[in-house]
Amino acid sequence: MRKYVILLFSLLLLFITACTKQSKVKSDAEIVAADKAALTIPGDLNNVTSDLILPTSGDNGSTITWSSSNPAIIGNDGKVKPSSLGDATVILTATIKYGKASDTKEFIIIVKRIVGNQYEIINPGFETGDLTGWTATGEAFKDSHIINSDEFWGGRYGMEGNYMFTSDGSEGATGTLSSSTFILSGSGWITFKIGAAKHTDKLYISIMKTNNTLTTSDDEEVARFGNTMFDDDMYKGNMVQYKADLREFLGQELYIKIVDNATSDWAWISMDSFFVYYENEADLPADAVLATDVRPKEIACDVTAPSKYEIANGGFDTGNLCGWETTGEAFTHNEISDKPVNWFGTNYYPEDGYLYSSWKTDNEGKTGTMTSTVFELGGIGYITFRVGGAKPKSDLAKAMYISVHKEDGTEVARFMNYKFDNTPELFTYKADLSSFIGQKLYIKVVDNATSDWGVFFLDSFKTYYTDTNDLPENAFDAINLLAPDTTAPVISGTKNFNLKVGQNKPDWLDGVSALDDVDGEVEVTVDDSAVDLTTEGEYDLIYTATDASGNTATITVKVIVTAEDTVKPVIKGVKAEIFIVVNSLEPNWLEGITASDNVDGNLTASIVLDKGNLDLTTLGEYEITFTVTDSSGNTTVEATLVHVVEVLPTIENGGFETGDLTGWTPSGEAFKDEFITDQDEFWGGLYGKDGTYFFTSEGNEGFTGTLTS
Structure with missing residues (x-):
């Protein structure tokens, strides 16, 4: 009996224990609330300069995700990228979830402004290969603009080190790029290299003075420099080495801000080597050009006309518009x-x-x-x-x-x-x-x-x-446009047309324009009502231009319509073969060759020479062709065989120095041995013989025949 009592007591104890444990189990909402209360971000959240550790799970098993109000400063993963534009306030929101319950918790984070090593800026020559240490706004300044090649279409930029910045190819984009802050020390001089950036009122380097506040709205521009050495003929995109005297700001906290508001006409910049600390002025680059402040200046105009008959500053020689x-x-x-x-x-x-x-x-x-x-x-x-x-x-x-x-x-x-x-x-x-x-x-x-x-x-x-x-x-x-206009416009660009029966009507106005001395460009109209492209003939085409004063100019040209042309053009002067000594200078192959067409007339200028694989440095035979095509598409091709030889060929007894026709074959009565003579003189003076003998049939006129070598 005692055994059953003990067993019953044990079962009762187990039941009570189980009920007690079950009463202590937390709900989903309680778990979320507990993990929210315990959630913290390690570190001083009012003075953040490095990445944050963001918990992803709670002590009670909840999951935690994060979102940032400004991912450019703090990413959703806690990665921190400080700005050089000032301290930044970012709200990080944690979402805690467990089961079907969820809640959020916000943390206010203050990310401190980027500062260099007190006297220098971070990444002054972009040697990190990106814009590390710089803060960009807009689209003009991106990591992709950092390059590692000094060469470009204009020569060499003048890069120092392994990297530089250029926005060539991104003209039209605008924005700003700000460096980390620095305390101006040493000699008080800074240097930098810039190229392109033609318009110094729109694309320039600002020197900004901080005022130690959380925003940059009250930062002060104390100097502005531009590429004043830009020259369309010289520097263009090539960088110029500048030096800037900032001695009056020694000991003050500054930063560099590049501003690009330009959208065209050399509206890009190449730049490198923003060095802000030189112990001595003698350490500055020897070739540096003094940078001048290009901030707009208030101009006090005090100009008068030289006399009552003249205007003030008619040639803008005050360097401004004073007087206007x-x-x-x-x-x-x-x-x-x-x-x-x-x-x-x-x-x-x-x-x-x-x-x-x-x-x-x-x-x-x-x-x-x-x-x-x-x-x-x-x-x-x-x-x-x-x-x-x-x-x-x-x-x-x-x-x-x-x-x-x-x-x-x-x-x-x-x-x-x-x-x-x-x-x-x-x-x-x-x-x-x-x-x-x-x-x-x-x-x-x-x-x-x-x-x-x-x-x-x-x-x-x-x-x-x-x-x-x-x-x-x-x-x-100068033409006074208020005076009565009696001059007609001038029409230019007209021409005659040679067309074929059935040909489509061309654009009569192609290349035709009219200019009036008062109205400038005026409209040209064309009257082709008399032209019939279905019938052979010669027709008038009339162009007309009228200015605002009613002055009219007309030009009449001819439209000649002919039947289908099937006759090929004719090429004359092409030799069947030519002998030329190897390594000779190439002759003018087109000399003496002409082409003509029954419709188009002289086509000599249209002859196309094809020299094929002609090589005057190598012995052999080569064919060159001469081709011409008329307006109807009829084509003629003539060929010449070019012999590239060591010596030019000769014929037997070419100068008749045997005193007879040895080596020649005559036919008929026009060529005989007795016509060979050694007498150079005749009734007209001297024949101009070479050697001792030559041939002449003078005195035997009337005979016919041939003589073949």
């Missing part, structure tokens, strides 16, 4: 240049030091006006000016022109660059305004164009001449 009043965006001080305008190696120079160039800031697409000071028209009443670009357009809303106004605003003259020839060449114009002598006038330059040579190149506005002999000799007469 501007509207819109097309005309700013930044477009004034002391460099020539380059066009595929041809330079168009300023007359006296400066000119206005739309290309200096790549401002095609911007519009505006530029107005001179008022002047009294004196002397002989002429003004002159130089203008390039500015393709003439009849629609004033899209046109570029130079106008002259009375002081009350009345426009009295309007000029366009009618000599425009699809280049930036500056043409000098002279305008006869003598009917306004004694009146007060001003000049207004108008830019309404946004494309299709919507660029101005301007120079030398001169308003006072006392003698016509003083006018520029190369000046063209």
